[in-house]
Amino acid sequence: MQSLTLIQAITDGMRTMLRERDEVLVLGEDVGKNGGVFRATDGLQEEFGESRVIDTPLSEAGIIGSSVGMAMNGLLPIAEIQFMGFIYPAYEQIMTHATRMRYRTMGAYSVPLVIRAPYGAGVRAPEIHSDSTEALFTHMPGIKVVCPSTPYDAKGLLISAIEDPDPVLFMESLRLYRSVRGEVPEGKYSVEIGKGVKRKEGEDITLIGWGAMMPVLEKAAMEAEKKLISCEIIDLRTLYPIDKDIIAESVQKTGRCVIVHEAHATGGLGNDIISIINDTSFLYMKAPIQRVTGADVHVPFFALEDHYLPTPDRVMEAIEKAIYF
Amino acid sequence: MQSLTLIQAITDGMRTMLRERDEVLVLGEDVGKNGGVFRATDGLQEEFGESRVIDTPLSEAGIIGSSVGMAMNGLLPIAEIQFMGFIYPAYEQIMTHATRMRYRTMGAYSVPLVIRAPYGAGVRAPEIHSDSTEALFTHMPGIKVVCPSTPYDAKGLLISAIEDPDPVLFMESLRLYRSVRGEVPEGKYSVEIGKGVKRKEGEDITLIGWGAMMPVLEKAAMEAEKKLISCEIIDLRTLYPIDKDIIAESVQKTGRCVIVHEAHATGGLGNDIISIINDTSFLYMKAPIQRVTGADVHVPFFALEDHYLPTPDRVMEAIEKAIYF
């Protein structure tokens, strides 16, 4: 097996599917000749040509809108949005076309589209390059949202997303692009959308996160072990639909939970998870669920981003709050 | 005092402020000569002229973007978006300009902008005219969201919104426009943004809603009284920031809660409220919090909208579920 970084695994996933099916196309700003501003599409235009790996105009509504039109017409576009903070010009296209076409035609047309978007803070990028706004998409009916934290999952989920008959927003952590590395099978395999994974077994408390927060959770869990607190760690991987069962099963065992995400507290996915726990596990909970999230403030200019992002220390504090409630 | 419908109260609020301050402008599609497709701006262009009540091109990003530019330059624009379902082309402008300009300039520029948007289902409107997507805005730092359910509150909150130094999204229930009527003072008064109101005292359970859901809650509460269940009803009025205290105070008394909204369950404000209760009132809760909401599906074509919208019956079921938990 090859050992790849997260971004290499993503490239490999696209290459695998470009080889597998002629209907697969890659399009976006700078994805062709330049191979993407992060090099996620490096080498793809050379291998598959300009008709399959397409440099588009600087036009997010154009990219998503035309991808929807292609997807309705039998193709399987993978559209790159250069940074999640620049997806909003395409919001209308996602909101009223990509996600509604199947319903509006009772399935006569569907939109098997993948939207790839690098997200998140922590790499000292200029302002507005660091948004983590998954919640603005999980509230839209008709689109799935995934966010891998390992190279293996990244490739497997990307392949599932490409094969999914409906739109999938595929969020890629900028911070993890080159900072995680792992074994990735050659060729085609898939990781099921909608399933979380337990990264660590534990008894006392459940830590829930995804994407760039996973290393933060792992560090916090190590700290907690020193204080003899045993943490169970769940990596959600899919943000819509959230894997309810893995959450319920875990919190029913531990009775305590800390949820961690970069996005703002209000309207963040943490609240969806609390709601799932309320629905499934009310009687099991021994303490209020703790959230460690970005504040209700803009992701700041980078000089302050470390103060915005959840840290192992803050997670540790939340763990203790839940444990010593 | 005058007895006005909700929409008349809104018109009155705009007229009051147009008279009060020269900086106040109204702009949007069809707001001038036509007086708005719902007649919310009826008579305003006649009274204040074309330079203050402006028919714009069909261009939501243009409307919001230019309003931001005006607001930064000393004016107090009230921008109408014809239906909430058509606000998404302006999403980028709201997300990265209206809401971020104060932060990005440390207050050197601010954006005292009001965005009015009729929302919600239930009036047999054509598809995509019935969205209730407040949660897509409450998750944005830098904008407040209000949603009145009475003519008194409508005018008072609108005036507060116009005087607020920051952007406010003002959601107007299509369904309530002409179906509620009430006493409205002449001239200027205000209702504080950020404060909910108790519409009914009760002992056994707290019902929380806003806007078009208020009559639904009231009917359900009447049904419940017949079964000797005493409901306390809270009208949130402001959706960001949510009035935490009024919620905590009430659920700490009743120990039970039903939250009702039109929007989809996942990512809906119901989850934010559950999260507030988790944070403030964990030990008081006697039963899981119940939500009665739209499903995770598109607001349907109108032949099915009654099956999408929360009804008093569904609320009643939720009340019983919470009571007999």
Add this chain to the structure above:
Amino acid sequence: MGYEKDFPMQQIVDKDGFLILEDYKDKITRDLVLTFYRHLIRVRTFDRKAKNLQRQGRIGTYAMFEGQEGAQVGSAMALKENDWMYPTYRDHAASITFGHSLPTILAYWKGRVEGGVPPKGKHIVPPSVPIATQLPLAAGTAMAEKYKGTNNAVICYFGDGATSEGDFHEGMNFASVFKAPVVFFNQNNSYAISVPIEKQMNSKTIAQKSAAYAIPGVRIDGNDIFVVYFETLKALERARNGHGPTLIEAVTWRYGAHTTADDPTKYRNQEESEKRREFDPVTRVEKFMKNYGYWDDEWVENQKQLVEEEINQAVIEMEAMPSPNVSDLFDHIFAEPTWTIQEQKNAYLTHLRGEASCNH
């Protein structure tokens, strides 16, 4: 800045029904003229019927197209079987002409999701409601045809107001950059609800906006079905031959309200609309038929009757539709429902059964 002179309004048949471009003489066959006429009276009858149905509360809000039939029928007739159509809420004359089913269109306005379903084997996308957002889609659908190497083309309808939206621009630019086989067919009826075109844009024509994309722009009399048909044919031909998109501005007029929910007396003098009947697209073909000897009372009466029957039948079918299926609320969001949707559906169906048993 006087671009309007670069885009003079083209006509083939004048308002009195006389051929003014002799070149077209041979191309205008009897069959073509009669087909024009048949479609025109069919869609006009449909439109009036639908408006009445709304008045009677048998369907919901409806967007009338009376006055715009020449533009819609002429352009739709230029399409080939496998082409794609992106209509708006006002373009039922186009979609009917292209082969849409009348009961389906009525169902659309009755708030039935069945109303969005295209007819079998025909690529008719449901009416676009958010203005101008269909242009990038149409560009993409056309790019896909090009990618697949077919000769199919796409037609995309939109109004004068739509040109102010960013998506108009992005769609045009994409199509021009990728030489997508798409015809952007604008119906300039001078109004976007109440907003007249002078407030919508500073340019005197819409055709001149083609300059921004360096694609052909054509300004035509949208009430002259002859010029509409032949210019759309040409544009489609260019598209099929790999020469990319064309912007057609068909100048026309809606006689009535924006929709049945609109009161046009608030913003314009309805007398003007009456005067416009002088340029009526249906009457013009009538006059042409009379001028050139194609008119046959009996045939016309016969056609009118057929149309009447067909439309009455459509209303019957629409009203005979089984009542809406609650499952449709949940079943078409994803190919397979997520657990959230499945749970919500189960809960709701249980609730409905509970209600049903309570009430009986």
Add this chain to the structure above:
Amino acid sequence: MGYEKDFPMQQIVDKDGFLILEDYKDKITRDLVLTFYRHLIRVRTFDRKAKNLQRQGRIGTYAMFEGQEGAQVGSAMALKENDWMYPTYRDHAASITFGHSLPTILAYWKGRVEGGVPPKGKHIVPPSVPIATQLPLAAGTAMAEKYKGTNNAVICYFGDGATSEGDFHEGMNFASVFKAPVVFFNQNNSYAISVPIEKQMNSKTIAQKSAAYAIPGVRIDGNDIFVVYFETLKALERARNGHGPTLIEAVTWRYGAHTTADDPTKYRNQEESEKRREFDPVTRVEKFMKNYGYWDDEWVENQKQLVEEEINQAVIEMEAMPSPNVSDLFDHIFAEPTWTIQEQKNAYLTHLRGEASCNH
């Protein structure tokens, strides 16, 4: 469709520094030329310094403008004190010329929110990052000036890539419909990161996009600061006089990478950039000064030294800034923080104090 001939590229001074439009002879005063030169060397020195600071890790990613100084300085010099400027991330030469503070600009790239604050009494909006989204804002700011009845105007910068965005179109259309006093100043440097203009648009010029809005469009040599200055002055004059917006396309070139994070060898031959130095905007003024007797070695040396000192001083100031204030994360979202933000701030400051006490 051959619009490019309607928009020929205008020049006043050719690449060898010779005046080619004699009409301007009297308008080109010694003072003007020396001011051009002083600004040009100032901003070029700043730009190179900033790039080096990034290399040394003393600031973050930085967007160089070398090659585009003529377009930026010339246009900014045409502004009056109370005008507004909407720059992008690449337009520091413009904002510096208009009076922005150098340490503030460096702070911007150091990830400091202080970098977004305009200088006192000067209307300089923070650099626009989401491409083209500033155009509607600029239109609105200009509409407000018009509403207030001032003679102030707005200049709005954007690149060739920005023209593909819907917001470009909506901003242009708003400004033209409302005759807003704004100059849309496009720097066509032929690239949007890696994407060459031929893939960005089908039109040969950007100036011709003015046709869509029926406003004046002007195509100029953006490396000829003379034509930039005089054409921007004219456009501002039109704006102030109530004649509405102008679209200026200044054709230029960036020599270097898109930003310090970009590797241009992936997508273009860097030799071409070196060849472009023949058209350099700074050298051109040098040549002009030499050709027409304005060159004075001593004055030039003196200016270079002053600039060097000023910039070194700015770096010192930037680096002497107190470390970022954590409160700034919370304090500028609303005029008054909401309870959510206040609670989050309190909790975070408590956390920080806890950490501080733990670590000591």
